[in-house]
Amino acid sequence: MTDTFRPGVRDEEILSLEGVSLWLSGREILHDVGFSLHAGELTGLIGSNGAGKTTIFRVILGLETPSAGKVLFAGHPRQRRSKSIGYVPQSTGLDADVPLRARDLVALGLDGDRFGIPLPSRSRRQLVDEMLEAVDAQGFADARVGKLSGGELQRTLIAHALIAKPRLLLLDEPLANLDIRSEQEVVGLLAKIAKAHAIAVLISAHEMNPLLPVMDRVVYVASGRAASGPTEEVVREDVLSALYGHHVDVLHVHDRILVVAGKDETHHTELERTHTVVPRGLG
Amino acid sequence: MFSGFMVNAWIVATMVAVVAGIIGFFTVLRGSAFVAHAVPQAGFAGAAGASLIGVSTLAGLGTFAAISALSIGFLGKRGRHDAVTALALVFMLGLGALFLSWSEEYASAIYALLFGEVLGVSSNQVLATAALGVVCIAAVVILYRPLLLTSVVPEMAEARGVRTHRMELCFLVVVALVTTMSVPVVGALLMFSLMVGAPGAARSFTDKPLSALSLSVGISVAIVWTAIAASYETDWPVGFFVGVLGAVFFIAGRGWVAWRRSAAGRVDSTGHLATGPMQLATATGMNGEPT
Amino acid sequence: MDAILTSIFEPGFFTSEPVRVAVVVGGAVSLVSAVVGVFTVIRGQSFAGHSLGDLGTTGGAGAFLVGANPLWGFVTFAIIGAGAMELFGARRPRGRDMATGIVLGAGLGIAALFLYLGTTQSNTTGATITILFGSMFVIRASMIPVFALLSVLALAVVALLYRPLLLSAVSQDIASARGVPVRVVGALHLLAMAVAVSLSCVTIGAILSTAVLIGPAAAALRLTKRPGLAIAWAAVIGLAVTWLGILLAYDSYYWPPAGRGWPVSFFVVALILVVYLLADLANGQKARRAGPRAIASDKGPGVVAGRAWPSWPPEPGAE
Numbered sequence: 025m026t027d028t029f030r031p032g033v034r035d036e037e038i039l040s041l042e043g044v045s046l047w048l049s050g051r052e053i054l055h056d057v058g059f060s061l062h063a064g065e066l067t068g069l070i071g072s073n074g075a076g077k078t079t080i081f082r083v084i085l086g087l088e089t090p091s092a093g094k095v096l097f098a099g100h101p102r103q104r105r106s107k108s109i110g111y112v113p114q115s116t117g118l119d120a121d122v123p124l125r126a127r128d129l130v131a132l133g134l135d136g137d138r139f140g141i142p143l144p145s146r147s148r149r150q151l152v153d154e155m156l157e158a159v160d161a162q163g164f165a166d167a168r169v170g171k172l173s174g175g176e177l178q179r180t181l182i183a184h185a186l187i188a189k190p191r192l193l194l195l196d197e198p199l200a201n202l203d204i205r206s207e208q209e210v211v212g213l214l215a216k217i218a219k220a221h222a223i224a225v226l227i228s229a230h231e232m233n234p235l236l237p238v239m240d241r242v243v244y245v246a247s248g249r250a251a252s253g254p255t256e257e258v259v260r261e262d263v264l265s266a267l268y269g270h271h272v273d274v275l276h277v278h279d280r281i282l283v284v285a286g287k288d289e290t291h292h293t294e295l296e297r298t299h300t301v302v303p304r305g306l307g
Numbered sequence: 308m309f310s311g312f313m314v315n316a317w318i319v320a321t322m323v324a325v326v327a328g329i330i331g332f333f334t335v336l337r338g339s340a341f342v343a344h345a346v347p348q349a350g351f352a353g354a355a356g357a358s359l360i361g362v363s364t365l366a367g368l369g370t371f372a373a374i375s376a377l378s379i380g381f382l383g384k385r386g387r388h389d390a391v392t393a394l395a396l397v398f399m400l401g402l403g404a405l406f407l408s409w410s411e412e413y414a415s416a417i418y419a420l421l422f423g424e425v426l427g428v429s430s431n432q433v434l435a436t437a438a439l440g441v442v443c444i445a446a447v448v449i450l451y452r453p454l455l456l457t458s459v460v461p462e463m464a465e466a467r468g469v470r471t472h473r474m475e476l477c478f479l480v481v482v483a484l485v486t487t488m489s490v491p492v493v494g495a496l497l498m499f500s501l502m503v504g505a506p507g508a509a510r511s512f513t514d515k516p517l518s519a520l521s522l523s524v525g526i527s528v529a530i531v532w533t534a535i536a537a538s539y540e541t542d543w544p545v546g547f548f549v550g551v552l553g554a555v556f557f558i559a560g561r562g563w564v565a566w567r568r569s570a571a572g573r574v575d576s577t578g579h580l581a582t583g584p585m586q587l588a589t590a591t592g593m594n595g596e597p598t
Numbered sequence: 599m600d601a602i603l604t605s606i607f608e609p610g611f612f613t614s615e616p617v618r619v620a621v622v623v624g625g626a627v628s629l630v631s632a633v634v635g636v637f638t639v640i641r642g643q644s645f646a647g648h649s650l651g652d653l654g655t656t657g658g659a660g661a662f663l664v665g666a667n668p669l670w671g672f673v674t675f676a677i678i679g680a681g682a683m684e685l686f687g688a689r690r691p692r693g694r695d696m697a698t699g700i701v702l703g704a705g706l707g708i709a710a711l712f713l714y715l716g717t718t719q720s721n722t723t724g725a726t727i728t729i730l731f732g733s734m735f736v737i738r739a740s741m742i743p744v745f746a747l748l749s750v751l752a753l754a755v756v757a758l759l760y761r762p763l764l765l766s767a768v769s770q771d772i773a774s775a776r777g778v779p780v781r782v783v784g785a786l787h788l789l790a791m792a793v794a795v796s797l798s799c800v801t802i803g804a805i806l807s808t809a810v811l812i813g814p815a816a817a818a819l820r821l822t823k824r825p826g827l828a829i830a831w832a833a834v835i836g837l838a839v840t841w842l843g844i845l846l847a848y849d850s851y852y853w854p855p856a857g858r859g860w861p862v863s864f865f866v867v868a869l870i871l872v873v874y875l876l877a878d879l880a881n882g883q884k885a886r887r888a889g890p891r892a893i894a895s896d897k898g899p900g901v902v903a904g905r906a907w908p909s910w911p912p913e914p915g916a917e
Contacts, residue, residue: 135452137469
C-alpha cells in the first residue's frame with residue numbers, strides 16, 4: 025500500500041540506497057553503495073560496462089536482494105515489484121513482425137498486468153493519446169513497432185513506462201544505440217518529463233557527456249563502488265581516483281568532460297585502499 | 308461429407324482450428340516456435356504408449372505433452388538449445404515407434420499419429436476436445452493482457468510485478484492442451500505448420516494485435532476446413548493439406564509484405580516515413596547484455 | 599562362460615547375413631555421421647542437420663512412390679536442401695527458423711502424400727516405418743559398395759577440409775583473411791552433411807537421423823576440448839552405440855511383448871541419449887574437481903542451435 029501513486033512533491037526523496045553491498049557467486053559486485061533520488065530530478069548513473077550499473081538497477085527493482093544495506097522507496101522498505109517504478113530496459117526482444125502498433129504497446133503499459141481482455145473505452149484511448157503526445161509520438165502511433173527507428177521505439181517504451189504513473193523511472197542505457205539527434209531528443213524529453221510529472225529519473229550510461237546539460241546529479245560507479253552528488257562535486261580527480269583505486273585525470277574540453285586513466289596506477293597507500301574515501305549523499 | 312460420422316469430424320476439426328489459431332498467435336509472438344515442434348513429438352510417444360496399453364489416446368497424448376511442456380518451462384530458454392533437448396525429443400519419437408511396434412496396428416497407427424486422421428472421431432472425443440477447447444480459450448481470455456505483456460516486453464513486465472515465469476508455465480500448459488486436441492486430427496509432425504503457419508501469415512497482413520489474432524484464427528479455420536474436405540474427397544492424408552496450405556498462406560503473407568515494401572518505397576502503410584532499421588533490438592543481445 | 603556369451607550374443611548372431619550387413623553398413627554410416635557431426639556441432643549448424651533429415655523424409659517417400667531405392671531419394675533431396683541452404687545463407691535470424699520450419703512442414707506433408715499414394719499403389723504397408731524409422735536389417739548386401747563409396751566421399755571431404763573448417767568455425771573473417779574460401783568450405787561441409795544424413799536416413803530413419811549426426815559429436819565435445827580427440831571419441835561412440843543397438847535389437851527378438859524384436863533405431867537413439875547424459879555427468883565431475891573457476895559455462899559444449907565450441911576458442915557470443 026505504500027507504493028501507491030500520490031501526486032509528486034518536488035524534491036521529495038523517492039528512493040534511497042544506504043550501504044548496499046551485494047555478493048554473487050563469491051564475488052563482491054557492489055560495495056557500500058549509497059545515494060538518493062528526488063522527485064523532479066534527473067540523475068545519471070555513470071560507469072563503464074561491468075562496473076555495476078545493471079546490478080544497481082536490479083537491486084532497485086527488487087530483482088536482487090542486497091547482502092547488506094537498505095533500499096528505501098518513499099521512506100519505506102522496498103517491496104518487491106511495484107507499479108510505481110517504471111523501467112525501460114536496454115533492449116527488447118521485439119522482432120520486426122510483431123503485430124503491435126506503437127499505441128498498442130503504450131496501452132499495454134496502462135494495464136498489461138491485469139487479467140482479461142481490455143474493453144475499448146474512450147478514457148483509455150485518451151490516456152494513451154496523452155502519453156503519445158507527451159513523448160511526441162503521435163506521428164508514428166499507428167506504425168508497427170518493428171518498423172520504428174531506435175529513437176522512436178525508445179520514446180514509445182518511455183511512454184509505456186510513463187503511462188502507469190510511476191514515481192521513479194529507470195532507463196538502462198537508453199542512449200546506447202542512438203544517433204546524435206535522437207540522443208538529444210531523448211535526453212531533452214526525459215528532463216522535461218522529470219520536471220513536468222515530478223518523477224525521479226535515473227538514467228544509466230557509460231558516457232556522461234550527452235547527459236551533462238540536463239543531469240541534476242550523478243552517481244558514478246566503478247568496480248562496484250559509487251560516488252554520488254552534483255556533477256561538479258563528484259567528477260573530480262580526487263573523488264574519482266579514490267573510486268577507481270588508481271589515478272585518473274579529469275579533463276574539461278569545451279563543455280565536455282573526459283575521464284582518463286592516469287599514468288601511475290599504483291600510487292595509493294594501503295590506508296587509502298582500505299579506507300572508503302567515497303563522498304556519498306552530498307545532496 | 309456432412310452426414311453421420313463426419314459431423315463429429317467437422318466439429319472437432321473446427322474446435323482444433325480455432326484453438327490452434329489462438330495459441331499459435333501467442334506461440335509466434337513469444338518466439339516459442341520450438342515448443343510447437345517439441346510438445347507434439349513428445350505427445351506422439353504418449354499416444355503410442357496409450358494405444359498400446361489400451362488407454363485413451365488423448366490421455367496418453369495429454370500426459371506426455373504436459374510433462375514435456377513443463378520440462379521445457381523449467382529448463383528455461385537455455386534448454387531450447389541444448390543437445391539434451393534435441394536428443395530427448397528424438398528419443399521420444401523413437402519411443403513412440405517402439406510402442407507402436409508392439410501393437411498390431413504398427414504401420415497405420417504410426418501414420419495416423421504422425422500425419423493426421425480425419426475419420427474415426429468418436430463422440431467421446433468430441434466431448435473431450437470441446438472440454439479442452441473451452442479450457443484453452445478461457446485461459447487465453449483471462450491471461451490475455453499479462454501474456455501479451457510478457458511476450459512483448461518481458462523485462463518491463465518483470466519489473467512491474469508480473470510473474471513472467473508463471474506466465475510461461477501457464478502458457479506451456481495451454482500449449483500442451485492444444486497439442487492434445489490437435490494431434491489426432493492434423494498429426495504430430497504437422498502441428499507446427501498449423502500452429503505457426505496461420506499466425507505467421509496473419510501478422511503479415513495487419514499491425515493490430517487483436518486483428519492479427521482474429522486473422523490467425525480465420526486462416527487456421529480455412530486451412531483445417533479445406534484439409535478435411537479435401538482429405539474426405541481424395542482420401543489423401545490431412546497432414547498433406549495442412550502442411551502445404553500452411554506454407555502457402557505463410558508465403559503469401561511474406562509475399563504481401565515484400566510487395567508492399569517495394570511498391571511503397573520507404574513509406575509504410577500509415578504514411579510514416581521509415582527512418583531506419585530498428586536499432587535497439589539488434590545492437591545488444593537478446594537479454595540485454597551488451598555485445 | 600559359454601552360457602554368458604550365448605545370453606549376450608543370441609544364437610545365430612554372428613552367422614546371420616542381415617546382421618553382418620547391418621554391422622558393416624550401420625557401423626560405417628554411424629562413423630561418418632559422427633565425424634561429420636563434430637564439425638556440424640562446432641559450426642553451430644545442428645538445425646541445418648535436422649532440416650536435412652526432414653527433407654530426406656520427402657525424398658525417401660518420393661523414391662518409394664516411384665519405386666526407386668529410398669537412398670537415392672534421400673540423397674537427392676538432401677543435396678537439393680543443402681544447395682538451398684547455401685543459396686539463402688546459413689545465418690539464422692529469428693524469423694528464419696520459423697520460415698524453415700514451415701517449408702519443412704510442407705515437405706513433410708508431401709512426404710505423407712507420397713507414402714500414402716505409394717502404399718495404396720504397391721499394397722505394402724511397411725514403407726512409412728522404413729523411411730521414417732530406418733531399416734538397418736533389410737539392407738541388401740549388394741548395396742554395400744554404394745554405401746562405402748558415399749561414406750568415403752563424405753569422410754574425404756571433411757578430412758581435406760579439416761583445418762579450414764575449424765578455422766572458419768572460429769571466425770569467418772579470420773579465415774577469409776587467411777585466404778580460406780569460406781563460402782566454398784561451407785558449401786562442401788553442407789554437402790558432406792547431406793551425404794551423411796541421407797546415409798543415416800536409411801539405417802536409422804529420416805526423422806531420427808539427427809541423433810546419430812549430433813549425438814556422438816555433442817557427447818564427444820563434452821569429454822574433450824581438442825578437435826582431433828573429439829572426432830576420435832565421436833567415432834568410437836557412434837560405432838559403439840550402433841553395434842550395441844544392433845546386438846540388442848537382435849537379442850530382443852524373443853523379448854516381450856510382441857515376439858517381433860524391438861526396432862534397432864530405438865536402441866541406437868536411446869543409447870545415444872544415455873551416452874550423452876553420461877558424458878555430461880563426467881564433464882560436470884571433472885569441472886567440479888578442477889575447482890569453481892573451471893565449471894563449464896551454461897552455454898557449454900553440446901549447444902545445438904548456437905555456438906557449441908566449449909572453451910576453445912572463447913565464446914563468440916550467442917547467436
